[in-house]
Amino acid sequence: MKTIRGIGASPGIAIGPAYRFQRLDLHVDSHSVHNVDAEFARFYQALEIAEGQLRLVYEKARREAGAEQAAIFEAQLEMLRDPELLGETQAAIRDQRLNAEAAWWSTVERFAAILEEMESEYFRARAADIRDVGRRVLRILKGITEEPVQLTEPVVVLAQDLSPSDTVGLDKSLVLGFCTAGGGETSHTAILARSLGLPAVVAAGPQVLQVSSGTQVIVDGVEGLLIVEPDEQARTIFLQRREALTRLREQAFAHCKEPAITLDGHKVEVVANIGNVQGAFTAWEHGAEGVGLLRTEFLYLERSTLPDEEEQFQAYHAILEVFGQQPVVLRTLDIGGDKELAYMELPKEENPFLGVRGIRLCLAHPELFYPQIRAALRAGVGYNLKLMFPMIATLDEVRAAKRIVEVCREELRRDGKPVADNIEIGIMVEVPSAAVMAEHFAREVDFFSIGTNDLTQYTLAADRANAQLADLISAFNPAVLRLIDQVIRAAHQYGKWVGLCGELAGEPLGIPILLGLGLDEFSMNPSAIPLAKQIIRSLSLAQCRELAQEVLSLESAQAVKERVRERLPLLTLS
């Protein structure tokens, strides 16, 4: 039995045989040919087969993964017919008498290299596309049948990392879980696993790749473990845990619409993080008592024009309708130089996460900010809408943003449009300066929502997306917990409420700490809500308060987690 440690990217436990996913290493050898016509014929035949395959993949992706994933393969089909790509390959076969494989691959590489140099994410994605098409044609030329991953039994998929082209061919009903050597919590594998509700461990290192297909493995998506060839005892324990987890989840779902009240009668709000109207429905079904974080980026990304006030009004209204009188916290646009907006010149920045993003961008671009605020103020009429500004670092920023809300309110009144009054205004606390100065901010706003994902990365100066720093990035770090404690104390001193919308709010080990620190509102992905409520119901506030004070004095994230487990052994179930 061997245990490999990685990062838990999607919770749950999978037990079964491993399936080692491997991309073929396609070696291209170059030699000269005598019969140029025969080489042409071979090339055209390969193109035809590739086109047929891509059409099938496109249809499959459209049915199973939706239009966005399918568009990748549509673009690949377009490339397959590209006259320059084909022309250059033909020229290389004809003039240099190169074999089709070498002629094709050198042309593909030449275009991919040009695109890669162009330094925007869009072009890098096209470079990956053309190489993907290139490999497909190469496989056909070399007579290697595409190994459509034929799963015959339920398996745990092990890989270096998985791309959309890799996963489109997988029969998801036969996948028990994933474990990848590379990747991170935001890699394609992690996102796919969470959306399918399958356990996944990522960034587990090269040892994963030494496990051969058929080996019995266990993926523990909570602890981030891959256990290879478990002994009988481990197997039994994990089987029991899996069963208990399933039972707990079923039970939790059955009670998800009931309030979250601790054993000693303390009630907290459990709400959802959502990013569009579908999310609103899912959240409602999972027992969300409102929305703690409505991300509005969906309105702005992947389109060629700025969304106007009317479109935003309709979108917000649709979401507010789902929740009626329950609170919905709308976060104003939170983007920066890492995102590409077709209709706006956002200059490239060396450090986009420390650059012009969130409220900084909105204050600099009134054409972005005003329509959004106006749309929100109009949509909020008759509902329980709250506004929240992201990336606030200074008091001046909050004051400036609040003034703009006032200006918009006045303008709308003058235009004779109905406006929501008494909208609560709050800020995301994700920049350490806001946490440190929480006492001052508490006088300016109605509420705080602590964004622990960013607060952690800024506090520890560690990039969330960097897999090598995964160990450093933990919201359980006492430095982060102390900031949270400080923010909650400051807010309560001024009679303001505090929510938390990072992953920590839905983490079974995080919930008792946050309860104990006095958090008022827990906001999380909809699927985490039923279990979170169930956990809250199993705890007593008095006990959590004691625990919270204890963990604040510990030295490391690891020590904090261990202490919570010691005190509340049942939580390791989840």
Place this chain on the structure above:
Amino acid sequence: MVETKVLIKNKVGLHARPASLFVQTASKFKSAITAIHGERKANAKSILSVLTLGADQGAELILQAEGEDAEEAVQALVNLIESNFGEAE
């Protein structure tokens, strides 16, 4: 040969969807069509070639067409560019 100059005004420039529309339009004609941006030349019927032009907003493009429907081809492409590829501004 027909030749004309045209200014790229849409925000995205000749990338993404606009580039795709440009190539689709060019491909409807029999004539050989070349798009020139500064030093770079592209086959207007090749998406890869057009992408490598790097024609952003504000780029001046020279369109050349040779063939029986050269006149119509250039006109169609100019119309497409001047309509800002259907993007609202």
